Amino acid sequence: MTLTFDEICIDAHDASALGVWWSKVLGWPHDVDDDGDVVLHAPPGAGPNWLFLAVPDDKVVKNRIHFDFRPDDQQAEVERVVGLGARHVDIGQGDESWVVLADPEGNEFCILAADD
Known part of the structure; x- marks a missing residue:
């Protein structure tokens, strides 16, 4: 059995705002998945996607x-x-x-x- 590094999950108080901010910093496209999480799509060879998850705490x-x-x-x-x-x-x-x-x-x- 092997593991593949698929995504980096980042907790955020405001997942939408933080995901959009990092999208601008990195120049990566983003979208919102079916769960309401923000996904930054890494270009080929740039590593895993980033997933921003809403959490209630700072x-x-x-x-x-x-x-x-x-x-x-x-x-x-x-x-x-x-x-x-x-x-x-x-x-x-x-x-x-x-x-x-x-x-x-x-x-x-x-x-x-x-x-x-």
């Missing part, structure tokens, strides 16, 4: 898992994503080459330095 602690993204131009991507509504967060990272941001519901993610 995020209250640091993520136990997060996403790292490597752009062509770190500064430009940080500015673009902050312009879409992300915010800088300090999780104790100090002075590092990556930038820690949070999405509108507070989920942390990193934008790494571009490959040299």
Whole structure:
């Protein structure tokens, strides 16, 4: 028996708003499934789809898992994503080459330095 990595499930207070926000950040198409969950469709080779599930509670602690993204131009991507509504967060990272941001519901993610 084998397992296939099919999707990443993300709890959200407002699954519709957060799913649409990440769709804009990633440039991936999205739709709403029969259960009312928002599905981001990963392009071929980009990994699994993302599924945003509505939950009644807000995020209250640091993520136990997060996403790292490597752009062509770190500064430009940080500015673009902050312009879409992300915010800088300090999780104790100090002075590092990556930038820690949070999405509108507070989920942390990193934008790494571009490959040299």
